Amino acid sequence: MPADSPRERSLGSVTGVQPKLLVREVDGRYQSGLTAEQLWERYDACEDLAVQLSAYASPKIACSGLSPEVALTRAEKGLGLKVDAGEWDFSQPEVAWVMKRTQQLLLPSSLHAKSE
Numbered sequence: 001m002p003a004d005s006p007r008e009r010s011l012g013s014v015t016g017v018q019p020k021l022l023v024r025e026v027d028g029r030y031q032s033g034l035t036a037e038q039l040w041e042r043y044d045a046c047e048d049l050a051v052q053l054s055a056y057a058s059p060k061i062a063c064s065g066l067s068p069e070v071a072l073t074r075a076e077k078g079l080g081l082k083v084d085a086g087e088w089d090f091s092q093p094e095v096a097w098v099m100k101r102t103q104q105l106l107l108p109s110s111l112h113a114k115s116e
Contacts, residue, residue, distance in 0.1 A: 001043045050099075053102040071106070072102065079099070
């Protein structure tokens, strides 16, 4: 799993006289956040979606003359609509990562040019 893949840090906290952390019991231990297996599943779903989005956008760029930026913007808008409607379960950090990864898959040679 790449180091930049999104990770849910904690479930949150509850205010009061004494701060309380939100945790859950997993295999007899208290845990705040996702297990390693759950993190891997979330990463796998994000990577799969990025691959699908790049496969969908690539022919649109090649055949219809859309610029990669326009195709990525449209893909991000569609992804946001699905997430906002509750059809797809991705957090905002996951959506941002998926779009970054989709751009990497579509424009591998432009990565170095933009980061310099």
